[in-house]
Amino acid sequence: MEEKKFSETSRKHYMKGGDGPDSYARNSEYQKQVLISAEDLIHQQIDEHLNIQIPRFDPQNTFRIADFGCSIGPNTFYAVENIISPVKNKYEKSNQNQTPDFQVFFNDLVGNDFNTLFRNLPSNRKYFVAAAPGSFYDHLFPKKSINFAHSSIALQWLSKIPKEVIRRGISKGRIHYLGGEKEVKEAYAAQHEEDFGRFLNARADELVDGGLMALHMVGFADGDAFSLSGIQIEYEILQSCLEDMVELGKITKEKVDSFNLPHYFPSESELKALIEANGSFCIGKIAKLALPARSKLGPKGLTLQIKATLGMLFEEHFGNEVAEEVFKLFLDKLVERPALLDHKYWEHTIYFVFLKRKGVN
Numbered sequence: 001m002e003e004k005k006f007s008e009t010s011r012k013h014y015m016k017g018g019d020g021p022d023s024y025a026r027n028s029e030y031q032k033q034v035l036i037s038a039e040d041l042i043h044q045q046i047d048e049h050l051n052i053q054i055p056r057f058d059p060q061n062t063f064r065i066a067d068f069g070c071s072i073g074p075n076t077f078y079a080v081e082n083i084i085s086p087v088k089n090k091y092e093k094s095n096q097n098q099t100p101d102f103q104v105f106f107n108d109l110v111g112n113d114f115n116t117l118f119r120n121l122p123s124n125r126k127y128f129v130a131a132a133p134g135s136f137y138d139h140l141f142p143k144k145s146i147n148f149a150h151s152s153i154a155l156q157w158l159s160k161i162p163k164e165v166i167r168r169g170i171s172k173g174r175i176h177y178l179g180g181e182k183e184v185k186e187a188y189a190a191q192h193e194e195d196f197g198r199f200l201n202a203r204a205d206e207l208v209d210g211g212l213m214a215l216h217m218v219g220f221a222d223g224d225a226f227s228l229s230g231i232q233i234e235y236e237i238l239q240s241c242l243e244d245m246v247e248l249g250k251i252t253k254e255k256v257d258s259f260n261l262p263h264y265f266p267s268e269s270e271l272k273a274l275i276e277a278n279g280s281f282c283i284g285k286i287a288k289l290a291l292p293a294r295s296k297l298g299p300k301g302l303t304l305q306i307k308a309t310l311g312m313l314f315e316e317h318f319g320n321e322v323a324e325e326v327f328k329l330f331l332d333k334l335v336e337r338p339a340l341l342d343h344k345y346w347e348h349t350i351y352f353v354f355l356k357r358k359g360v361n
Contacts, residue, residue, distance in 0.1 A: 013157070013262075013316070015071045016308040017113025025072050025116060027301075027308040031153050032075045033292035034216055038152075038352050039082055041287060042214055045354040046086040049284050051210050052094055063087060063100040063147045065127075066206075068136040068199075069154025070106040072116045077125075080104050083148055083214075084127060102127035105146075107136055135159065137198045141206040149203050152216040153350075158262040159195045162187035165260060175239045176261045178232040192264035196274050204280035209359025213281070216289065217351045222267045234306065235261065241329040242318075251322055259317050261310070268351060275355065284354040291350060299334035302341065303327055 015024035065083055070076040084102055091099040106117060110133040121129060132140050136151065137159045164187040174180045177188040203213060218231075242256045266274075268286060275281055297305060307327045314323035334341070 013313050014109045014112045016311050017072055017116055019116060019120075022304055022307055022311070023072070023116075024308040025074060025120070027304045028071070028075055030292050030297070030305060032078060034289060034350055035075060035079050035082065035152055037289045037292070037350075038214070038216055041285065041289075041352050041354070042082050043086040043089075045214070045284050046083070046212065047090060049212055049354070049356050050087060050090050052090055061098065061100045062103055064103045064105065064145060065148045065150065066105040066107055066132065066141065066146050068107045068149065068151040069157075070108050070112075070117065072113045073120050075152070076106060076117070077120075077122055079150055079152060080127065083150060087148075103130070104128070105130050105132040105141070107132040107134065107140060109133065109135065137195050137202070139202045139205060143205050144208045146203075146206045147208055147211050149207060149211070149213040150215075153218060155196065155199065155215060156218045156263045156265055158188070158191050158264055159198075160191070161260045161262050162191040164190075166258075175242070175256075175259055176232075176235045176263065178235060178265075188264045189266075189270070192266060192270075193274060196266075196271075197278060200275065200278040200280065204278065204357065207357040209357060211357040212284075213353075213355040213357070215351075215353040215355075217266065217271065217353060219266045219268070219271070219349050219351050221288070221349050222269050231265070237330055237333050238306075238310075238326065240333070241326045244329055245322060245326065250325065251318060255318065261313070268349075271351065271353060275353075280358055281355040282358055284356055285352065286354075287352045289350040289352050297341070299331055299338060299341070303331040303334060306330070 015028075016022060017024070019025050065080060067076050067079055087102075088099050104127045106114070106129065108114075112133070114131050114133070118129070118131075134140050136154070165184060174184075177185045207213065242251070242259070245251045246253050246256060271286065272283070275283060311323060311327065314326060318326070
């Protein structure tokens with residue numbers, strides 16, 4: 001029972017819902033800045049790779065967009081507009097008689113707060129909307145029914161904690177592979193290879209021939225030292241907070257040992273190898289995006305951002321009361337060590353990956 005529960009954590013995980021002070025909707029400016037930094041690249045790649053001469057799969061001339069891992073907004077609305085705008089421009093420049101209708105599917109796990117998402121839809125939107133609940137590692141749409149797939153800062157989530165990590169308990173004392181033993185990192189890498197392969201297979205089936213896909217993925221450049229990573233520092237502080245809770249008698253060491261964050265951060269070479277091995281996509285571009293400065297958030301802002309992203313995971317494993325105390329401790333430790341917000345520690349990379357479904361030139 002224990003193994004099953006914690007191997008499927010990320011299938012149940014979702015961002016903090018609602019629009020309160022600790023919600024994802026109020027604490028996702030970093031994620032929005034990533035979308036902004038990719039805006040010009042999205043426009044350039046759509047202009048270069050979108051072939052509007054391809055006979056429409058849909059006789060009603062509908063262009064379908066799916067945002068995988070949309071959360072609750074408002075960033076997903078920005079992403080959608082940033083796709084629709086250059087598609088419209090391409091039609092207008094080509095003197096097409098009619099631009100297509102746009103239909104947008106917002107995808108996230110079934111526990112996602114879709115009520116907040118749809119309540120906050122832009123009133124002036126020029127597209128039709130629908131929800132597509134479920135794991136993006138599974139098939140979610142009919143074959144050849146999607147024209148453009150998009151996902152931003154979501155694919156670092158694994159479908160589950162690697163079974164090897166749980167069964168052998170090889171990550172005891174740590175909540176993640178960063179800074180851990182080689183075999184732990186290898187188990188996480190193998191799980192990511194399986195999951196990303198499933199994601200690519202599903203999208204290959206769902207995209208029309210010549211369909212496009214844009215991904216923003218958190219990773220590390222080949223050869224980067226994880227010890228310089230703000231992500232590792234962030235996780236180590238969270239780990240120390242859990243250790244403090246053990247010392248206070250609020251939770252057991254065994255409870256902490258069974259907790260692992262289901263994240264993996266690939267390198268560019270890993271991404272290229274997996275995409276090429278899949279064989280269904282041409283790589284239009286892989287580029288590094290400018291990293292938003294977390295130092296502007298300050299200790300409180302960074303704590304709220306992390307809580308909005310990881311809070312539900314902590315609540316599921318440790319309970320709401322313990323999770324609240326953990327993030328209070330986290331804030332206290334950031335206040336004591338504000339230098340940790342220095343940009344030099346945040347050496348990870350956001351990769352912009354643009355792919356085209358093979359089948360039509």
